Amino acid sequence: MSSGVEIRESLPEDVALIEALYPSAFPDEDLLPLVRELLKEGPAVLSLVAIADEALAGHVVFTTCSVAGSPDEVALLGPLAVAPARQKQGIGSAIVRAGLQQVQSAGASQVYVLGDPAYYSRFGFAPDENVTSPYPLPEEWRGAWQSLSLSGDKSPLQGALSVPEPWRKPALWGP
Ligand SMILES: CC(C)(COP(=O)(O)OP(=O)(O)OC[C@H]1O[C@@H](n2cnc3c(N)ncnc32)[C@H](O)[C@@H]1OP(=O)(O)O)[C@@H](O)C(=O)NCCC(=O)NCCS
Known part of the structure; x- marks a missing residue:
């Protein structure tokens, strides 16, 4: 990864920059309503930013969820965006790995994602x-x-992922 990249939880003053990042990273997809709702969600949401050269270079969200019938805490990864000028410099990987560590420390046993396996298989x-x-x-x-899995060899969970309100929109789960 490029040197001098800071990864930290987002602050209220980052919101305008986060809102500018998504349309540039996803020109064909409007993720802003989801991102805005997630940022208001409180402790169920881990929102991390990557700062490079004092500018916002990346953002990722991990949402605490559950699996019906299981006491386990799990997380849903997404959205994830890296500024176009900063892509392919390891920032996406660094911010995802930082988030995985944090949700594991917070007790999540499993993380789910809907995304390109060619990218997410590296984690x-x-x-x-x-x-x-x-x-x-x-x-x-x-x-x-x-x-x-963040919990070693534990047998896999079974059931349906239960998500908080911002994720309860069928349009987020289809083309
Ligand atoms: C996907 C994204 C978050 C990756 O961030 P990044 O900082 O560029 O990623 P890294 O530098 O950690 O990793 C770069 C690697 O990911 C690959 N990659 C980037 N986007 C990819 C994608 N959509 N599918 C598969 N591989 C992808 C690159 O080809 C590169 O591969 P290499 O390591 O073999 O050279 C970033 O490119 C982005 O914001 N893209 C637009 C939004 C998007 O598609 N988000 C959904 C993520 S699936």
């Missing part, structure tokens, strides 16, 4: 067929629903 994520996404996914997205 150890693999397709998950034991826990289902909150809304049915189109067939071509099935392999994009992945999980990573």
